[in-house]
Amino acid sequence: MLAARKAYADHHGLLLDDVTPDQVTKDAAGAVYWATKNLNLSARSPTAQAMGRSFKHHPNLKEMYQTLLDSEKVRFRAAWAATRSWDFVNYERSTTSSYRKRKEEVGTFKTQLQIEMILGGDVPEEYCWSYNSWLKADTYLWVESLVSTTSQTEWVNKVTVQAQDNVDSSWANRLEYCKAVRVFAAESKVAIKDVTKDMLEGHELGIKGLAGLYESTPSARPQPGGDGTCTAATPQIGGAAP
Numbered sequence: 001m002l003a004a005r006k007a008y009a010d011h012h013g014l015l016l017d018d019v020t021p022d023q024v025t026k027d028a029a030g031a032v033y034w035a036t037k038n039l040n041l042s043a044r045s046p047t048a049q050a051m052g053r054s055f056k057h058h059p060n061l062k063e064m065y066q067t068l069l070d071s072e073k074v075r076f077r078a079a080w081a082a083t084r085s086w087d088f089v090n091y092e093r094s095t096t097s098s099y100r101k102r103k104e105e106v107g108t109f110k111t112q113l114q115i116e117m118i119l120g121g122d123v124p125e126e127y128c129w130s131y132n133s134w135l136k137a138d139t140y141l142w143v144e145s146l147v148s149t150t151s152q153t154e155w156v157n158k159v160t161v162q163a164q165d166n167v168d169s170s171w172a173n174r175l176e177y178c179k180a181v182r183v184f185a186a187e188s189k190v191a192i193k194d195v196t197k198d199m200l201e202g203h204e205l206g207i208k209g210l211a212g213l214y215e216s217t218p219s220a221r222p223q224p225g226g227d228g229t230c231t232a233a234t235p236q237i238g239g240a241a242p
Contacts, residue, residue: 004035004082011037035082041074043230047081058086066222067214069178069192070230076171088171109139180210182220193228 005019008027011034012019025031039047055062065076079088109130132139180200185192200207214220 001031001035003038004031007034007037032078032082036078039078039081041077041081043070043073048077050084051077051080054080054086061086064175067175067178067182069181070226070228072174072178072229074230075174079171107141110142111135112138112140114142176211177207179214179220180207182222183210183213183217186217186220191228 001021001024004024005021006016008014008024009016009019024034027034039045041047055065065073068076080086109132111132130139130141131137177197177200181192181195184190184200184203185195188195197207200210203210205213
């Protein structure tokens with residue numbers, strides 16, 4: 001918050017002591033904007049490299065970050081750089097258990113003596129009989145019913161990102177939007193940078209439906225070289241400074 005207060009004070013010509021955290025937080029530009037106003041947030045900046053090292057212990061978060069469009073990645077780097085922490089991320093871990101009971105029949109051939117030992121009699125049916133040339137003896141089909149049960153527990157990791165700056169949509173919604181854009185671009189054979197929100201909303205599946213296809217659409221995954229959504233100028237973080 002100190003960096004945000006200092007940037008706010010310098011911009012408005014105020015003394016640092018006259019700027020309170022509440023002023024910065026309630027400002028239209030947002031606390032993240034002021035905290036990162038003087039930082040280089042490009043993909044190859046020291047800030048981005050530091051965040052990349054921090055991903056080492058957060059593989060699920062790294063995967064989510066890579067799904068974002070390049071323009072949203074800048075905002076994400078700013079959100080992290082504001083505090084150098086993952087306080088704007090919530091982790092949820094749950095388990096799913098499944099129980100399966102299966103019954104199957106396994107057929108094997110037994111000799112007449114074996115059948116007699118098991119059943120105590122010898123009344124073979126025609127379809128249960130076979131002559132074993134190696135044993136040089138008649139064999140009879142004996143059917144055993146086997147019942148087996150299996151129990152499986154799986155860990156499910158869910159990552160949600162909450163908005164901490166003054167923007168209209170949350171990070172969770174942005175992630176869903178980015179997934180929808182990538183799927184739409186892959187299926188429609190258009191450049192990602194040319195996809196608009198109106199195109200997504202006009203699709204029969206809508207944004208939510210398209211985003212739901214992301215995991216099952218390999219061609220929608222990020223490709224090397226960027227997606228063209230990030231212009232030469234760094235996108236404005238938060239709102240425009242007054």
